[in-house]
Amino acid sequence: MASNRKASSNHESRVFYGVLGSGLPAVALGCWLLWTTEHPLRVKVTGTMVVAIAWIGGAALLRDKVARPLQTISNLLAALREGDYSIRARGATPDHALGLALLEVNALRETLRSQRLRALEATALLRRVMEEIDVAVFAFDGQHRLRLVNRGGERLLGQPSERLLGRTATELELGECLIGDSPRTLDAVFPGGSGRWEVRCSTFRQDGLPHRLLVLADLSRVLRAEERSAWQRLVRVLGHEINNSLAPIKSLAGSLRSLTERPIRPTDWEQDLQSGLGVIEGRSEALARFMGAYARLARLPSPTMGTVNVRQWIYQVIALEDRAEIVVVDGPEIQIAADGDQLDQLLINLLRNATDAAMETNGRVSVGWRASNGAVEVCVEDEGPGLPDPGNLFVPFFTTKENGSGIGLVLSRQIAEAHGGSLTLDRREDRSGARARLRLPLGKGRELGVGS
Ligand code: ADP
Secondary structure, three states: OHHHHHHHHHHHHHHHHHHHHHHHHHHHHHHHHHHHOOOOHHHHHHHHHHHHHHHHHHHHHHHHHHHHHHHHHHHHHHHHHOOOOOOOOOOOOOOOHHHHHHHHHHHHHHHHHHHHHHHHHHHHHHHHHHHHOOOEEEEEOOOOEEEEEOHHHHHHHOOOHHHHOOOEOOOOOOHHHHOOOOOEEEEEEEOOEEEEEEEEEEEEEEOOEEEEEEEEEEOHHHHHHHHHHHHHHHHHHHHHHHHHHHHHHHHHHHHHHHHHHOOOOOOOHHHHHHHHHHHHHHHHHHHHHHHHHHHHHHOOOOOOOEEEEHHHHHHHHHOOOOOOOEEEEOOOOEEEEEOHHHHHHHHHHHHHHHHHHHHHHOOOEEEEEEEEOOEEEEEEEEOOOOOOOHHHOOOOOOOOOOOOOOOHHHHHHHHHHHOOOEEEEEEOOOOOOEEEEEEEEOOOOOOOEEOO
């Protein structure tokens, strides 16, 4: 500020002395004329004084005229720097240099004002979101001291922010969360809750210094709700399946017992006994099959990755299914990293379902593949009757087939997800039938991916 003032006084002095200097020849000439011509002394002295006053006064006036607008601009800029946007410069017009400078100062004021407003609104929104979200957010400085915490964080640590801010991560028992992979899950106990947490940790800079942002999300509640609904669905299907077998076994066992207890048995009682026992045996076997399928579902091993050529894989599996006509819509040459055996199992399930459906209507099945958004998409379409209740399709043991196990789709989806992909089954929009869409990620290696 002091140097500014010095610079402006230098500038003002330069203007002042500049004006004096430029007027000096005229003043000197005037005085010389006054003193070399015949005039009374009084006139000469008065004349000289008038000229000198006009000369110096004019220079001072000009200096002030130059300095004042500069002072106004500097005051305006200082006000803007302080965040005061209420003052506007008058006389801002594009007609002259000073007006133009003032016009720019006013434009700068407008820009800064709207930027400040936007920043304030964004901060208010961020603060609101931080307070409202259900996750705990903490920001630590370079010394791992807590600098910011939201309401979720206060709840988690069971203390108000005033007692938390400034304490280190270790004191707050959050030190472990700041090291290790991100995101990851962590089983931990905090004053405000215990269970499984998703931990996300990232770095940001404030005032040029590195800070750590820690976000802790409670997974237990979500998992519990998911688990509960999965169990409910499973118990529904299990109950249905077991009842389907137990009810006939119970009633047959009852009638067979009363048959054997009768004093006089009908002539074909042995035949009745045989067929009753046959049904009991059949239903028991179905139950055993069902339990076997359940065990298979529960024990799916994680994939052993190799390189799979998509075209070869699809053609090999198609060769195993000869009950209906299968049309192949040829796609690009693609290699993916996957477990070949598991992919075979997956596609066999999809093709068997599609063929079962197509056989009901004498329709066809078609299989095609393409590369899309970093993944290979395999489509299995059929011209069957379409899907029953789509909400149940991926529920374990849901089946509409007499000898179905109801695990084909669940198993297939598990395999797809274990490979980082997905599986969906939808009704076809163009005609009756179903469309299974399998997406598997393309590998990043040079030998994997789409060929030319
Ligand atoms: P399963 O084939 O042993 O019944 P899945 O899990 O493979 O077991 O299939 C579950 C159910 O989904 C089938 O019983 C059938 O009702 C339905 N489904 C699957 N694929 C199709 C399809 N392409 N068209 C019609 N229904 C299908």
